[in-house]
Amino acid sequence: MSLVATNFYGLVDGSDSSLKKFLSTLPGVDQVGAEARAAMLATRSIKTTSKRWAIDTAISMVDLTTLEGADTRGKVEALCTKAVRPDPINLAVPHVGAVCVYNDMVGIARHHLDLVGGNNIPVAAVSTAFPSGRASMAVKIQDTSDAINAGAGEIDMVIDRGAFLSGDLIGVFEEIVKIREVCGEKAHLKVIFETGELVTYDNVRKASYLAMLAGADFIKTSTGKVAPAATPPVVLVMLEAVRDFYAMTKTRIGVKPAGGIRNTKDAIKQLVLVNEIAGPEWLTPALFRIGASALLNDLVMQRMKMDDGYYASPSYVTID
Amino acid sequence: MSNRIDIKKTYKLYIGGAFPRTESGRTYEVKSSKGVFVANPCLASRKDLKDAVVAARSAYPGWNKATAYNKGQIFYRIAEMLEGRRSQFVDEIILLTGVTKLKAEKEVSESIDRLVWYAGWSDKLSALAGSTNPVAGPYYNFTIPESMGVVGVIAPEAPSLLGLIDAIAPVIVSGNTCIALASSKAPLPAITFAEVLATSDLPGGVINILTGKSSELAPWFASHMDIDGLDISGVPTKLRGELRTAGAENLKRISSFSAASPDRILAFMEAKTVWHPIGN
Numbered sequence: 245m246s247l248v249a250t251n252f253y254g255l256v257d258g259s260d261s262s263l264k265k266f267l268s269t270l271p272g273v274d275q276v277g278a279e280a281r282a283a284m285l286a287t288r289s290i291k292t293t294s295k296r297w298a299i300d301t302a303i304s305m306v307d308l309t310t311l312e313g314a315d316t317r318g319k320v321e322a323l324c325t326k327a328v329r330p331d332p333i334n335l336a337v338p339h340v341g342a343v344c345v346y347n348d349m350v351g352i353a354r355h356h357l358d359l360v361g362g363n364n365i366p367v368a369a370v371s372t373a374f375p376s377g378r379a380s381m382a383v384k385i386q387d388t389s390d391a392i393n394a395g396a397g398e399i400d401m402v403i404d405r406g407a408f409l410s411g412d413l414i415g416v417f418e419e420i421v422k423i424r425e426v427c428g429e430k431a432h433l434k435v436i437f438e439t440g441e442l443v444t445y446d447n448v449r450k451a452s453y454l455a456m457l458a459g460a461d462f463i464k465t466s467t468g469k470v471a472p473a474a475t476p477p478v479v480l481v482m483l484e485a486v487r488d489f490y491a492m493t494k495t496r497i498g499v500k501p502a503g504g505i506r507n508t509k510d511a512i513k514q515l516v517l518v519n520e521i522a523g524p525e526w527l528t529p530a531l532f533r534i535g536a537s538a539l540l541n542d543l544v545m546q547r548m549k550m551d552d553g554y555y556a557s558p559s560y561v562t563i564d
Numbered sequence: 565m566s567n568r569i570d571i572k573k574t575y576k577l578y579i580g581g582a583f584p585r586t587e588s589g590r591t592y593e594v595k596s597s598k599g600v601f602v603a604n605p606c607l608a609s610r611k612d613l614k615d616a617v618v619a620a621r622s623a624y625p626g627w628n629k630a631t632a633y634n635k636g637q638i639f640y641r642i643a644e645m646l647e648g649r650r651s652q653f654v655d656e657i658i659l660l661t662g663v664t665k666l667k668a669e670k671e672v673s674e675s676i677d678r679l680v681w682y683a684g685w686s687d688k689l690s691a692l693a694g695s696t697n698p699v700a701g702p703y704y705n706f707t708i709p710e711s712m713g714v715v716g717v718i719a720p721e722a723p724s725l726l727g728l729i730d731a732i733a734p735v736i737v738s739g740n741t742c743i744a745l746a747s748s749k750a751p752l753p754a755i756t757f758a759e760v761l762a763t764s765d766l767p768g769g770v771i772n773i774l775t776g777k778s779s780e781l782a783p784w785f786a787s788h789m790d791i792d793g794l795d796i797s798g799v800p801t802k803l804r805g806e807l808r809t810a811g812a813e814n815l816k817r818i819s820s821f822s823a824a825s826p827d828r829i830l831a832f833m834e835a836k837t838v839w840h841p842i843g844n
Contacts, residue, residue, distance in 0.1 A: 553787075554784070554787035554788060554789065554810075554813075554814075555610075555614055555617070555784070555787070555788040555789060555790065556789050556790070557788075557789035557790035557814075558621070558790065559789075559790070560789060
């Protein structure tokens with residue numbers, strides 16, 4: 245990855261002018277078309293065996309998240325236990341993709357995951373002054389290296405939206421490159437755009453390419469603190485970006501929608517988008533994640549319904 | 565006015581305080597007592613029931629916490645709104661069942677009076693079913709009746725309005741929320757009643773009304789893990805055994821009744837016992 249960070253896939257040379265030149269070649273997003281296509285794909289009916297597969301796949305893609313000021317050690321530990329075994333009475337339910345917490349909870353989460361048999365589940369840490377991204381570069385670097393030292397396997401960094409919107413693209417680019425260097429081989433890097441603040445689909449596309457060129461392993465829609473978050477058209481634009489980026493570079497970048505995906509129906513809609521836009525190669529936790537907290541209970545309840553033949557009750561799944 | 569095009573009413577479901585169509589897109593024909601087509605109400609599916617349970621469950625904490633006084637006031641308000649639309653209910657009952665005007669008016673009057681009657685019960689339940697129990701120790705020991713949670717109601721085929729109100733009112737007066745399946749032959753008064761509820765300060769989701777076939781939906785009521793009780797007064801006797809079996813799997817309380825009575829309220833309540841030191 246460090247190699248990529250120095251030559252930027254050979255597409256740009258790291259200068260402001262080359263970056264602007266590359267991004268200016270991107271076509272604009274057909275807003276009406278993107279929204280119509282996303283809405284059309286959302287009507288796909290996924291039933292029986294396909295639904296069962298989709299539920300299990302979605303569970304394995306969940307980045308089980310708690311990002312509250314009121315988070316405690318106990319809450320994070322409970323979340324880790326749930327991550328390993330989302331339905332405690334059913335061993336057939338897969339574990340989630342990762343546990344996503346604030347910087348200071350990384351060590352607690354890592355320790356507890358190892359304790360309860362979740363050695364293979366990485367801890368993702370939100371970083372670079374999440375959720376606003378308003379801090380000096382030195383603080384952002386320290387924030388990231390702290391998390392990695394505490395055992396984070398994935399870093400979810402936020403971009404500086406103010407800089408992006410005011411046209412300082414190279415500033416945003418260099419920030420991502422620096423954090424990429426801090427991550428090195430130790431941590432996967434996810435770059436959060438906060439699409440709700442980027443205003444247009446054109447900006448989402450531009451930010452996607454900018455982050456991918458700078459060395460992101462994943463591009464992520466939102467922090468979950470701003471609405472709208474992971475709307476289907478935004479995810480569609482990002483999936484198109486990773487698909488086209490693969491055609492250019494033969495490198496597959498992952499996508500992580502986060503925020504607003506609360507039930508099984510929403511999650512399955514996302515999987516349909518992945519399959520239809522990026523392709524079935526992306527239907528793996530290595531390339532697609534869903535940032536969520538309440539979603540997992542609904543997935544588990546839908547799974548119970550499929551197993552038992554009757555509707556489940558929230559009283560029978562864990563309280564978040 | 566003769567060349568004016570009729571504006572026909574679309575009969576929809578009542579879930580979470582809104583009037584959605586069934587997610588299934590299905591409807592069925594309702595005919596008048598003379599066999600003439602009247603309307604195409606929704607043929608609700610099990611997924612509509614699932615949505616209604618979610619609405620009822622989320623409305624439960626708020627409604628359960630409302631004071632007995634407030635619940636009684638809201639009941640009285642429902643009765644007032646019903647009174648104001650009396651003629652519409654009378655017309656619908658006559659159209660669908662073919663009873664005389666006198667009989668239809670009697671049914672509506674009884675429905676209104678029944679609501680007022682149950683309104684009065686809201687603040688008398690703890691006196692009726694609660695108690696101070698003698699215990700061997702320096703403690704007060706109280707038993708207090710409390711609501712159960714979400715209760716399903718299969719309303720009888722007839723009388724369509726009174727039967728529905730007779731089943732719903734005792735369930736919610738104690739603080740439960742409910743999902744009611746209306747009479748399938750005469751569902752129009754139930755949907756019009758939903759319009760009354762929507763304008764009477766009753767929080768959305770406390771009463772949810774579905775229209776459809778009880779043969780299709782009743783088993784889903786019985787097996788649903790998140791419905792705590794079920795009133796099967798509207799289910800024919802020979803079909804009740806199957807529902808009781810399905811409900812036993814999830815420890816659902818299943819009851820049926822033939823008349824208005826405070827027992828109907830207590831059937832869907834739990835007893836909570838509290839110990840409190842007497843001191844010296």
